[in-house]
Amino acid sequence: GENVEQHPSTLSVQEGDSAVIKCTYSDSASNYFPWYKQELGKRPQLIIDIRSNVGEKKDQRIAVTLNKTAKHFSLHITETQPEDSAVYFCAARWKNTDKLIFGTGTRLQVFP
């Protein structure tokens, strides 16, 4: 079925440490994988995305890796800061459709 699994559900790190969030998807035809950050009561905002023709993409402190064979992709945040605290959602575009299937979210808390 249509499913994107996301782990962990909560993640607490000390400021300056790295955080890694992992997602797996079931549809091998998925070809677009965005990551969204959602602060409390606000809209999801895209922070980085990756397409299936690349294995890694980096933007300053944020990177995403994609393993198509294993059907999983991960978000890496280095040198975490308190303002990184939010819920992070991975998503995968489903087969040849318009829809994004979202993961269940990871609540990241960065302690000063």
Place this chain on the structure above:
Amino acid sequence: EPEVTQTPSHQVTQMGQEVILRCVPISNHLYFYWYRQILGQKVEFLVSFYNNEISEKSEIFDDQFSVERPDGSNFTLKIRSTKLEDSAMYFCASSDFGPNTEAFFGQGTRLTVV
């Protein structure tokens, strides 16, 4: 920076009533979406709209739901007879070159059905 805007920010309605949620997508975007998020849960796809017609819909999007682009700027979601379980945050989103490009989300409408 252009934004997707939604109105109202919060709507309270009685069960069985009709509601219309309104969205103004980013002006040069061609693809429009509605998603919903029940409190504390993940974001769920409802429907996508392109070229004045629905291109994809989920099983959640039953006959009680409809979408419309009544003019060149607005994109609406109508729920004909609301149920308690329709209570959620509803997000509108739009993109320019289609599903494989960034979808920009509006700030959401919190619908509370009582």
